[in-house]
Amino acid sequence: MQTFDQGKYKERMIRDMISLLEIPSVIDNAQEGAPFGREVQNALEKALEISKDLGFRTFMDPEGYYGYAEIGEGEGLFGILGHLDVVPGGDPEQWTTPAFQPDIREGKIYGRGTQDDKGPMIAAMYGAKQLMDQGHKFSKRVRFIFGTDEETLWRGIEKYMKKEEVPDFGFTPDSVFPMIHGEKGLLQLYLRGEGSMDFEISGGSSFNALADQAWIELKKDSGGDDQSRVKSLEGVYASLKKENHQVKMEDNRLTLYGKSAHSAKPEGGLNAVNLLAKHLKDTEFKNPALNFIEEKLGLSQYGEKLFGKLDDVSGPITINAGQISIDAKGSEIAMDIRIPVTVEKSLVEEKIKEAVKEYGLSIREHDFLEAIYLPKDHPLIQSLGEIYSKVTGEEATPLTSGGATYARAMPNCVAFGSVLPGRDKTEHQPNEHIILEDFMTVTTIYLNAIEKLTSGEG
DSSP: OOOOHHHHHHHHHHHHHHHHHTTTOOOOBBTTBTTTTTHHHHHHHHHHHHHHHHHHHEOOOOOOOOOOEEESSSSSSEEEEEOOOOOOOGGGGGGGSSSTEEOOOOOOOSSSTTTTHHHHHHHHHHHHHHHHHTTTTOOOEEEEEEOOOOOTTTTTHHHHHHHSSOOOOEEEOEEESSOOOOOEEEEEEEEEEESSSSEEEOOOSSSSSSEEEEEEEEEEEEESSSHHHHHHHHHHHHHHHTOOOEEETTEEEEEEEEEBBBTTTOOTOOOOOHHHHHTTTTOOOOOHHHHHHHITTTOOOSOOOHOOOOEEEEEOEEEEEEEEEEETTTEEEEEEEEEEEEOOHHHHHHHHHHHHHHTTEEEEEEEEOOOEEOOTTTTHHHHHHHHHHHOOOSSOOOOEEOOOOGGSSSSSSSEEOOOOOSSOOTTTTTEEEHHHHHHHHHHHHHHHHHHHHHTTOO
């Protein structure tokens, strides 16, 4: 077993990672040569620049949808898939330092993308770099594939799979260790309905994160009793304060703060959209979208009121109202659902269609990804588990997840790391970070995994 050479590579690796973290690669409007916005394209160009400096062969899709870096020779192809786009930073007040100004303190690196997924891709790349410098004889090619819209619709990786060589097997460093051998189905929907002339509501920033804030603002001179509505909103404010929630009132706007978490693992999070809907229930601020959230979702993320108990080896169903908007034009809820691997999509759809009828809401599918599952005795699972155990001394028990990673993009692929057991998953949250000591361990794991899987043993 090898150990990552920190003396030789650590300083350079951290510098390269920071150069990626500084790019606010949140999806934006398309531009020529930048289908997901200029900053995402900047991140892709920077990743390929880093790869070239490391001595890898590089390629960028002429349309800007993806890029890849490659080392080794041979007919076989081993893929390491990661993404360079990130979710928005969210509320700046929730961050100790700005989301896109990486900061090293107390043995950690803070910044959006440290865990998801820029940091882990850098770790894997430097593991391969050390092997290359040692003269390792790669029995097959290793290709680092950089996706560009993983947090939204996966159009970048889909373009890659249509236009390029598909790896024989691989992993994505975009989850937790030891590894994920099953991922739930992912269904994302828009629910749309009537709006309001009396108030506007907005909350959340993405499908796949619990909303960390939501606000309601009164519209003056809308034909109603302004004084009565202000008094009613003040009552909501008082009720939230009494329950010790973080809330502020400025002029005619009430802003409520929750706690973000990934929609696939909502434990410990608090969706501000759901909480706001609950506290508006018995007020004059009526709207069918709010009623649906309060009556059919409540404060739970597990859909018991909609589905009853849906659970299997991959865990329970989760449902997240990640975004809401209500104004004079209409209402819209962006909903993210993670479906257990043995549950049919059609069952979930039928339950939701039946539930929204009484609220006059329409449904439009935004995205769907099938569940995946590799048995525990699959050779890839066995090989990765062996490496993990050798490096950490811990048992490598395969896990299942509600997360949607690039492992779904191709056959014989799993999520492998990068968060070690017992560590906080801070992706999509304020103060996203990695622990530097862990980062060195993770790089050692990837180094040994790449060595094993490219030496004719894996």
